[in-house]
Amino acid sequence: AKAAGRNGAALFETTMLAAAENTLMLERDLGNALDNDEFALHLQLQVSPDGQPIGAESLLRWRRADGVLVPPDVFIPIAEKTGLIVPLGTWVLRQACLSWLRLSRAGHALPLSVNVSPRQFQQADFVDVVRSILAETGVPATQLIFELTEGLLVENMDATVARMHVLAELGIRFSIDDFGTGYSSLAYLQKMPLYELKIDKGFMRDMPHDVNGTALVKSILAMAGQLGLRVVAEGIETREQAQFLASHGKPCMQGFLFCRPMPLGELISQLEAAA
Numbered sequence: 001a002k003a004a005g006r007n008g009a010a011l012f013e014t015t016m017l018a019a020a021e022n023t024l025m026l027e028r029d030l031g032n033a034l035d036n037d038e039f040a041l042h043l044q045l046q047v048s049p050d051g052q053p054i055g056a057e058s059l060l061r062w063r064r065a066d067g068v069l070v071p072p073d074v075f076i077p078i079a080e081k082t083g084l085i086v087p088l089g090t091w092v093l094r095q096a097c098l099s100w101l102r103l104s105r106a107g108h109a110l111p112l113s114v115n116v117s118p119r120q121f122q123q124a125d126f127v128d129v130v131r132s133i134l135a136e137t138g139v140p141a142t143q144l145i146f147e148l149t150e151g152l153l154v155e156n157m158d159a160t161v162a163r164m165h166v167l168a169e170l171g172i173r174f175s176i177d178d179f180g181t182g183y184s185s186l187a188y189l190q191k192m193p194l195y196e197l198k199i200d201k202g203f204m205r206d207m208p209h210d211v212n213g214t215a216l217v218k219s220i221l222a223m224a225g226q227l228g229l230r231v232v233a234e235g236i237e238t239r240e241q242a243q244f245l246a247s248h249g250k251p252c253m254q255g256f257l258f259c260r261p262m263p264l265g266e267l268i269s270q271l272e273a274a275a
């Protein structure tokens, strides 16, 4: 047992070292990725309870020069730490607006949801950046939904709420992403100009078999109903999940069952085929 323990420890150290080296390499590569044009924006359709397209979420993709696709769950936290998320977030917003223009010209003017990270939202000039991208592209603010996470709301509630109101005045709508995984209180939710809650896909995974998850989903739907908010349930992969939701509050849905995240051109083809 002792030997096994020692081997275990050694293995752990090696893994930690590899992970640390890996992070440093990723940090370095990420620093050049924007200049090297290695990012792309994919779009994933969102559908109404009866399956009609209601919008799409923009999801960032990083394909490194060596061809490796690095998942956003890996590089976004690093970009957030190094600060690259600020120029990257600006790039995403402009790219989302350009995507909206192409969709609109193809006859599919769907509102686009854009993930906005806490550090990006908290930049002193964030509102100016949003304003100037809207002016530059001519996209109506009402066609954008900003997805914020509960982390941002916990950290800096008053400043966040004030800034949300300024952007809402412009016409931007707001969604709380991964809802149910953080600690936002009902009192605060009522102070914010909110349009939507997105139920985290973690709660969908074992639905409708997982009793706790199911209860939580039902209570989020009830609460959103009370607050007059739209709900999008994420991570819908099976007919069973969609059917369960259809008989429990009928939220909007997003997931592989309906559409994978894909490049804009493919999404337009898919929308044409369905029309």
Ligand code: C2E
Pocket (backbone or CB within 6 Å): 044, 058, 059, 060, 071, 072, 073, 076, 092, 115, 116, 117, 177, 178, 201, 234, 235, 236, 237, 254, 255, 256, 257, 261
């Ligand atoms: P998120 O905002 O919660 O995005 C939803 C994630 O669920 C996406 O992962 C999407 O591809 C995935 N997904 C969609 N449908 C299904 C499904 O049916 N089953 C499963 N298992 N997964 C599904 P992705 O694209 O890997 O993004 C991961 C996270 O990275 C996002 O989570 C978001 O937090 C962050 N992210 C992505 N793009 C951006 C961005 O432009 N800016 C910022 N700040 N964060 C981003």
Ligand code: CA
Pocket (backbone or CB within 6 Å): 057, 115, 147, 177
């Ligand atoms: Ca999101």
Ligand code: CA
Pocket (backbone or CB within 6 Å): 177, 178, 198, 199, 200, 201, 234
């Ligand atoms: Ca989410």
Ligand code: CA
Pocket (backbone or CB within 6 Å): 178
């Ligand atoms: Ca997430």
